[in-house]
Amino acid sequence: MGLSTSANLRHPPLGRRLRLGFVGGGRGGLVGEWHASGARLSNHWDIVAGALSSDPANAAASARDWCIADDRSYGTYGAMAAAEAAREDGIEAVTICTPNWTHFDMASSFLNAGIDVILDKPMVNTLEDAQALVKLQRETGLVLAMTYPYTYHAMVRQAKLMVAAGMIGKVRQVHVEYVQDWATGPADPEFKGAAWRRDTAKVGRASATGDIGTHAYHLLKYVTGEDVAQLRADFHVCGAAKAMEDTAFVNVKLANGAPGLLWITQAAPGNFCGLRLRVFGETGALEWDQEFPEQLRFAPLDAPVQILTRGTGSGMLPEAESLVVLPRGHGEALSDAWANLYAEIGLAVAARRSGQRPNDMGLHLSDVAEGAKGVAFVHACADSHEAGGGWVGLAAEA
CATH class of the missing domain: 3.40.50.720 (NAD(P)-binding Rossmann-like Domain)
Structure with missing residues (x-):
């Protein structure tokens, strides 16, 4: 069996x-x-x-x-x-x-x-x-x-399934941001992770873009079902002086021709783990915020906005329900997403x-091919930045 x-x-x-x-x-x-x-x-x-x-x-x-x-x-x-x-x-x-x-x-x-x-x-x-x-x-x-x-939150899978089912029509634009503030001030000498994340000999060609930008790219690709065909990136230091970027602005063109924007920063005071996704289609839109992971905002065109809440029934699609453990009102969080991933x-x-x-x-x-795409994304961003912000393609599939 x-x-x-x-x-x-x-x-x-x-x-x-x-x-x-x-x-x-x-x-x-x-x-x-x-x-x-x-x-x-x-x-x-x-x-x-x-x-x-x-x-x-x-x-x-x-x-x-x-x-x-x-x-x-x-x-x-x-x-x-x-x-x-x-x-x-x-x-x-x-x-x-x-x-x-x-x-x-x-x-x-x-x-x-x-x-x-x-x-x-x-x-x-x-x-x-x-x-x-x-x-x-x-x-x-x-x-x-x-x-x-992050893609193991039930409401992220719900969003992916709704896009795949055509519930917002063809994807027309997408915005993803991953916004933190820990790199705003001078580095804490006790925080060893900060030192190696800013060392080109250890992390390669990008810092924040590799650290959290890979999450933003993966979330975009996972939910929309569309890969990035081309991108242009600008790297910046918006916090205290450091050797590598703490901020990146990345314009993308998806494989279906739709535009998108990724904002990646670790130097935005007052932001903690602000991974946020907005997908706009021909007939509706979806919005999800990692700091409020149990809710998905669904806005059908010319119809009332709906707030879908993690649980069973009430608009949840069966494949997303497979990630639900607790009933509504009993909070699930990142620990549950990690558990779903390991399951x-x-x-x-x-x-x-x-x-x-x-x-x-x-x-x-x-899988390993998805990991390789994440590496290709980081290198394409670095290529674009080093070329003055021009459009570049991602490396071919491995």
Whole structure:
């Protein structure tokens, strides 16, 4: 019998949880905690191994925090890949939540060891590494899933399904913004993440554009079903002086010819995690705000505006309902989106390990090709900015 996504999303289909390892995510790593919480809440994973920090003391302390046995807490990701691949009860997938310049070598090591990979964004720094990782994933046939959690909010999937069903007609324009304020003032010397995010030797050709712009691009592409054909980008420093951009304005032309605008900044005082989407079509519009994730504004042309609220029924489409866990009035948030993401990855890994094709299951995974598109987006923005803001195309599909 084939695995199905029609049952409760958080029911492990193999009758057990899958074994998961972590690279990175130790004490002091907020992103790692998001990943780990999502994996646990999904009910698809047991975290059993880790190389949680390059600092041995932090790695050991973090392993104790996560109840990882001493013999499965590793000093390096290479030792972890080799040891876990040799165990009968070795990990079945690994989450890599380390800075992006480390991703290629780490992901390659685990794929070569026969272990499925869950990878934070952006996938890698260079187009060459992106193409090499796509090639390796296709050669191994393993799962490589990117973690874009915002598209796992039920109301984002509702928006995607409404666009696909023609409920706003052909997409005519789209506006996405991801607006934060943490880079407005001088860098906090205790915030190590700020330092490496502004180091061209580590993050490559863009800072804010790679860090949060990739989320904005992915959200646009996911909801509209249209990729960006061309773009023009301007990079700016709008906060305290720094070596790389904290702000980008990106005009886009979608594959269907529609225009769009992405505003990306980490230097807008009073904004925290303002990922907002507005899609305008021939017969209506949709608006969604990550800081108020349970509501979707639907404005049919020449008809009353509707506020759709996460839950079951009352305008929710069945495929979006599959991401709903709690009834209306009991708030779901980003932690639930992370859990939905890890549940769908769990279904994909379970399918592959039981001899099935994950892509035949109707899942919404962002795979290695989607990761490569994110890298192409960052490079196209950098190309345009460096050429004085001219129009450029995105790199061809890997």
